[in-house]
Amino acid sequence: MDSTVSVSKGCFAFKRKKRNQGPTSARFSGQSWYKAYRNSLTSSEELLNVLENQVFDEIFGGLIDYISTCTSGCVKSHCEIPAATLLTGVNMPDHSSLFSTLSKKVSHSCSPHVATLWSRDCSSLKASVERMCSQFMLVPANEETGNVSSDDEEEGEAESQNKRKVQRWNFNLKYLVSWYNNFQDNPLPQKKKKATKILPKSSSAKPLVVIIPDFESFTTKVLQELILLLKVFQPKLPFVLVLGVATAVSAVHRVLPHHVSCCLRMKVFHSQPSLAYLNEVLEKVFFLPNRPFHLGGKTFKLLMDVFLFHDFSVMGFIQGFKYCMSQHFFDKDWTALSCMPDELPSAAKHLSKTDIESVRKLPSIRKHIESLSSRKDQIAWITDDNFVKGEIVKLLTELHKYIEAFFTSLKCLNLLTSDLPGAPLEKHLRSVYVLASTCDIVKSQELKEGMKLLSLSSSDELESKLKEVLCILHEAVKNGAQQLETVTKKIDGFLPRFKTLWMPSSPTKSMRSPLKSPSKSARSPLKSPVKSPLKSPLQSPSKILTNISSRSQFREKLREMKDVSSYLSPFEKLRTEVLTCLLEDLFTTFLVSPQTKPLHEVLFFDDVSSVKSYIIGSQRQALLRGLRDPHFYLDCNCCKLSDLGDILPTLPDVSIVYKLHLESGKLINMFDWMQSFLTITNPSTSFEEQTEVDPKLQARFTRAVAELQFLGFIKSSNRKTDHVTRLTWC
Structure with a gap:
């Protein structure tokens, strides 16, 4: 066919097309898990933007005023x-x-x-x-590069x-x-799109x-x-x-x-400081009970370790959190249940048969089914999908209530123990969260030490802490945590007793509780008269231990003295009641590890193994893995290997050159190396040495060798000019 004859010759300029502003993940937009992921991510980003503006206003407020004046x-x-x-x-x-x-x-x-x-x-x-x-x-x-966006050209x-x-x-x-x-x-006119940011006029x-x-x-x-x-x-x-x-x-x-x-x-x-900013981010964004997504204790500890021991980057921590969120939701339709409590019935209604089967396979649901006492309910969990949907709504509703009480109790515990000497539970809420999420914190040695130190606190200190705890509890009850209402009323009843604690009492009561002053009792609460069931109340321990002739008698006397009941002052009795109420009614009841709750996998992400290699990258390990098995990163069928020792012509050139250099000794002959490369990349040629090499193949080989040298696997040899020296052995 004859080519078209041009009537006139010229150069014509055409405006380039506008950038596509549509979503890049349109293929996921119709899936239920992606909608839940977008809702959770959007709400988190909104809170982060608000907090970031507040923090920057605090930092830059005085600075901007100084620049203005x-x-x-x-x-x-x-x-x-x-x-x-x-x-x-x-x-x-x-x-x-x-x-x-x-x-x-x-x-x-x-x-x-x-x-x-x-x-x-x-x-x-x-x-x-x-x-x-x-x-x-x-x-x-x-300016020379011309990389200006289309929006900037129009504005x-x-x-x-x-x-x-x-x-x-x-x-x-x-x-x-x-x-x-x-x-x-003659100042430049302001842009219409930024009319809200016009600077104030000034002389x-x-x-x-x-x-x-x-x-x-x-x-x-x-x-x-x-x-x-x-x-x-x-x-x-x-x-x-x-x-x-x-x-x-x-x-x-x-x-x-x-x-x-x-x-x-x-x-x-x-x-x-970045650490103070991170604490604000955690308390005001990630540790909110009304969030549909939470990090488990192990994953949260991993992100904290990266922050504290690697980079101190709050932005890096937030990006790690977002990556964990994407791993939690990606391609799992049952994660659509990670929503607000009022959206649970609608989300459970749209679960497919495959999604319900995936829920049944969750480890927490298996334990829950085995713990059911009714055989009928166990069979219904396995066979009846409608029954499972109803139970999912009930369990997740209870889980949301538990999370609200869990974070409230966590704040109360951190408030009580953050200023204790030695900080057995550390000073920050994040440390208490890791401990409470990974184990039974009530039985932990850290909490026992904290309660011992609290049992030595003074009246004023305990009263002030109790008031702050009540503020947290009242706010939680006001926000809908009705399960905390009983313990809030019980703790609220202790405050009037602090006011009447040191009022003058009758002479008989003062004789039974001989305290010289409130401050002295607060300083030494354990020094009180001892009433022994065997001896008189005023007999001292030194007189009890007299006339002992053997170690066995001494051991028996010590056992008797161990069971001695002591007189407690009114403050000591009140302090014991308060700490017992906090430990048994608040911490033991609500500070249960999330891993013990059914369906905790829906709202908590704690799969450390799936994200650790991506969050904490090992450069050498990633490099060797990419060279040995490019399919791991490229995820293409042409690079899929049945055995890591195989060398396919479809592999990247640097991968082929790397695998060939593993077969050599300390010195590698460049000509033999290139012949092996040509044999693999162009197997159609004869097996004899190719004297005339295709320039394209030679350029590919040269580039692959240069990349391998840049990565530090080889270097040029001074002993032989046509050889290179191998630097690594693995």
């Missing part, structure tokens, strides 16, 4: 550069997100002129000035025109002065905010020259510096000499 009262002829030093701490891996949020808040509330200078982009003074001026003049750093026509006017050779402070003056006279000029997130990583000479240069232009340009310091304020004085630091008017601000 620092340039208003200075005399322009000899003023220093205002500098806010933000101490972030050494364990702040969420550095970039912290300062990107700060940049957005400053641009929305203080000044539209914000520039962020990272040390990796500012190797010299020229690069630093160009980087700073380009951001002030609204020119993106990747600001005036802004894009301004970008085209500024050329790269104008990125200097002299041009910035003229640009800034023109900008103050004063907006400052030029320069944010340096990694102050310690900057080259000392570049930083000093930059500050001195900004000081020269300070009368014409109102610069404000924000220094992100990870260690201490002394780092600023160590890096900047006196003639440079005297150019700055510094004020120090402190950010919240």
